[in-house]
Amino acid sequence: MQIDYYSNTQDGHPHVVKDGHPHVVKDCRPHVSTRWPPRDGLQGKAVVDEQAYREGKLGTARPAGEGTSELINKEKLSQGRLFTRSFEDGLGFEYVMFYNDAEKRIVCVFQGGPHLQGMPGFFHGGAIATMIDATVGMNAIVSGGIVMTANLNINFKRPIPLCSIVLINSQLDKIEGRKLLVSCNVQSVDEKILYTEATSLFVKLNPEKEFDIKELVLKSAPPA
Numbered sequence: 090m091q092i093d094y095y096s097n098t099q100d101g102h103p104h105v106v107k108d109g110h111p112h113v114v115k116d117c118r119p120h121v122s123t124r125w126p127p128r129d130g131l132q133g134k135a136v137v138d139e140q141a142y143r144e145g146k147l148g149t150a151r152p153a154g155e156g157t158s159e160l161i162n163k164e165k166l167s168q169g170r171l172f173t174r175s176f177e178d179g180l181g182f183e184y185v186m187f188y189n190d191a192e193k194r195i196v197c198v199f200q201g202g203p204h205l206q207g208m209p210g211f212f213h214g215g216a217i218a219t220m221i222d223a224t225v226g227m228n229a230i231v232s233g234g235i236v237m238t239a240n241l242n243i244n245f246k247r248p249i250p251l252c253s254i255v256l257i258n259s260q261l262d263k264i265e266g267r268k269l270l271v272s273c274n275v276q277s278v279d280e281k282i283l284y285t286e287a288t289s290l291f292v293k294l295n296p297e298k299e300f301d302i303k304e305l306v307l308k309s310a311p312p313a
């Protein structure tokens with residue numbers, strides 16, 4: 090896949106080159122993904138709509154039900170934020186995802202900010218894992234509905250330079266009942282460097298207890 094942009098710009102932001110003219114992308118989070126031109130059959134549409142996410146329409150955790158107040162502070166819950174959206178613009182996770190429904194794959198263009206540093210000058214492995222989980226997780230969600238990560242295996246092959254732009258190529262491999270197997274790799278934009286490979290298992294939640302936060306909290310609470 091060819092994506093026309095370059096990162097070594099004077100202002101430090103990636104530039105999309107479209108029709109021969111560079112367009113600065115200062116915030117390439119999903120809700121502004123339409124700035125990115127579709128490539129290679131990938132639909133240039135956001136797979137996370139921020140407004141819908143905030144309104145809980147995308148299968149996010151429902152508010153705690155009756156009887157859960159002793160376990161969950163509702164005020165704290167209302168402050169919940171998608172982890173990858175919890176940094177100031179430009180400092181954390183800057184990304185856009187393109188989903189191809191026919192091929193059940195997602196390409197995520199990711200540029201992590203300086204607050205994702207691990208070893209000096211490189212991304213923290215946990216930040217890479219987060220972005221991988223977000224991408225393969227989104228692939229599973231759009232392919233199968235409400236799921237949770239049951240297993241995530243990551244091979245870190247090369248360190249990723251801090252603030253560089255990478256592609257996360259994710260593919261739904263198989264659906265077995267409630268299980269969805271999704272794999273991905275992380276590559277440089279010219280696809281010459283393979284940084285990371287991962288496989289994952291997502292499990293569809295039982296529809297009767299669809300993402301019931303009360304159930305999840307009760308199950309994960311330590312014994313009294």
Ligand SMILES: CCCCCCCCCCCC(=O)SCCNC(=O)CCNC(=O)[C@H](O)C(C)(C)COP(=O)(O)OP(=O)(O)OC[C@H]1O[C@@H](n2cnc3c(N)ncnc32)[C@H](O)[C@@H]1OP(=O)(O)O
Nearest residue numbers: 137142147222223226227237238239240266268292294295
């Ligand atoms: C949209 C906007 C926001 C967008 C948000 C975008 C976010 C991206 C996604 C982030 C997702 C996360 O980080 S999720 C957070 C991290 N994950 C979690 O906290 C999940 C914790 N684990 C659980 O809650 C549970 O274990 C579940 C839900 C995963 C599964 O429980 P369950 O529903 O009771 O299912 P269970 O019967 O145990 O298992 C069903 C089948 O899966 C198999 N199975 C289960 N776990 C495993 C496993 N680790 N390894 C192998 N196989 C497994 C079982 O053997 C069985 O196979 P068979 O007998 O049927 O063959």
